[in-house]
Amino acid sequence: MSRIGVFVCHCGLNIAGTVDVEKAARLISNYPGVIYATDYVYMCSDPGQDMIKEVVKEKKLDGIVVAACSPTMHEVTFRNTVASVGLNPYRCEIANIREQCSWVHQNNKEIATEKAVQIIEATVEKLKLDKSLVPLSIPITKKALVIGGGIAGIQASLDIADSGYEVVLVEKNQSIGGHMLQLSETFPTLDCPQCIATPKMVQVGQHPKIKLLAYSEVEEVFGYVGNFKVKIRRKASFVDWDKCTGCGLCIEKCPVKVLSEFDEFLAKRKAIYTLFPQAVPNKPVIDSNNCLYFTKGKCRACEKNCSVEAINFEQKDSFIEEDVGAIIVATGYDLMDKAEIGEYGYGKYEDVIDGLQAERVLAPAGPTNGIPYRPSDGKIPKEVVFIQCVGSRDPEHYYPYCSKVCCMYTVKQAMLYKHAVPDGQAYVFYMDIRCNGKGYEEFLQRGIEEDRILYIRGRVSKIFKDGDKIEVWGADTLTGRKIEISADMVVLAMAMIPSQGVKKLAEKLRLATDEYGFLTEAHPKLRPVESLTAGCFLAGAAQAPKDIPEAVAQASGAASKVLSLFSQDVFYHEPIIGSVDEEVCVGCGNCVSICAYDAVELDLATKVAKVNPALCEGCGACSAACPSGAMQQNNFSKRQIFEMVDAFAKGS
């Protein structure tokens, strides 16, 4: 016979205001198997927990039910409470009489009390069959994989490596640095991004604990927290980077010129190229789509001029495997495709450019040395119109979210334009101005007061060409009138979207994404850097649009999560998972196909299902799908569920 104690919580008036808690405790104390029942104002308080401990010891209880709030709130609390006095924590059950009873039956105390008693009775029935489970302990490989070498990935890698753990940093481009290296200056301090980012890049390149895999992509991911196996594709660069000294002679001699992605198609690069002079690693790759040797079978100028014979036209993609214990995804963002917004003339008019192009135009180290020559004819524009929220905050046509950084970078770009062209005029069309970081509002005011940026509250309806001017028609809602500006150049602050290919990567890592492809955090407030896949963490704009300080902060947050995982030798995993009765299993495979975590497989030899306990998240889908009842969830067995249903049925 069980020795069960029941503890009914008032939760102030949250429960006691609706449920007659004293009566519920009195009634349940007579229930078979229950030898003690009481009520208390706040069970989760220290005195409440102390009372539970005392009773467990005194009455020699073998299980308790706490009738209180949802188990997502305090299940862990009470399990720890009973564990501290020697009871197996899985012999503690929560009967939810708040969210599922008192809060929904506020008008009827009698019915609410009756239902609360039934919920407790059903929970007692479940408890009677609960096993004393022990958490699984899983060994941890103390090495991290960071995907993406932008500022977030760089920060996370350095934080982990500086703490003494090995890091594999995978970057798809030939250099780390990300979008930050393309920027002109950074708000609100007008720091030069190259000046503040390149020291970090060099640290990554030199760090003995960081294995930098540039020009590489994650191909496959197997395993689970603490024990991931990652296959990485090293894309063929056609240059043997071990031999290459980075002298740059090959680049100089290459006769092919194509538009540069790094300069946002405003300048040219060679077919063999590095992204920028401070690249880490500073090694070139050959763009085989444009290289004369690859397209026409001749040239080889780079090969002829390479003194260390590093050019290798025969190079193929290669693959390496890494065992890691944790993964940080920092894949960043792209700008929305500008061609999508026809009414703003992008693609039709050369002098309508996007935010990143404006960065390159204004960058002191950019193709125009920071002098904002306009693309069409190289004239210095005297009237520049900036348009915010292009594609953002437009749920009807594009994206409903705010891209968050555009308000600030538009102030910055308008300011830098004015510094370069003091007699020019910058206009900014905005819907709202959201400058909500430290020093951001002051930066905006500085732009308006000192640089006389004209802010116009309204949307632009139409952009068209008139001679060498670009006519911008919009509304100035502050005067309530239509406004027409004859501009020389227009800058569109396009919406930020997740970087290309992140959806595929998310599938490989079993990460959830929102409908736009941003990676979903485990909890929007309380677990912002974790994903729902144990051992995978998020950093930077891959999770949502964010600026540099936020991306860096999140990267450090993700790194500290990895470090706290690495601070233990084993990882404890919840034992409430699926388990197979091998005698009963017929090997139909329903469980295998329904599992969202790839945790179940068919054992080829025995033809029965096998659960990988480390991968199983205990969702219960397999046991629901099992036609024979062979697959059962620990402490949620079919029999337990039937007992609970019976308890409810008896009550009514």
Next chain:
Amino acid sequence: MGEGTIVVKELDSGFKYRVTEEPGGEHLMRCYACGTCTASCPVRSIDESFNPRKIIRMAILGMKDEVLKSDFVWLCSTCYICQERCPQDVVITELMNALKNIAVKEGIIHPGYVAQATEIGKFGRLYEIDDFANKKREKMGLPQLKSEGKDIQTIYKSTGVDNYIAKPEEEE
């Protein structure tokens, strides 16, 4: 205030610089159009067309003529409520004075002001002293007053005010 399209190339884009150089107008660009001034304006509560926010907005945009000729700039009662309440310290009442000063230099003066100045130039004060007033003063033991504009005319001449009021006088 007209309600047509604002065509920026027809505006005076340097106007905002001129205003911020004029004493009282220095903080023009600080305005972030919150509307506290408009909400506080006692004139506005009677006449919807009196809208300090809008005037500031138009000045920033460079709508010089509309601003300088607007009734609001000239008929603002200078109660200072907007100035006291402005979170950005645009010093609106002083700004209105700055706009009036610019207007005068541009030869734009509200007819009400011209009429007043003309009266003062004629009588030495805003209205003519008649016999009735002087009789009343005598009864009260006060000295007699003369309606006499000569001294004022001298001041007008030496300060250049007569340049501004001469024209309307001729029209009369």
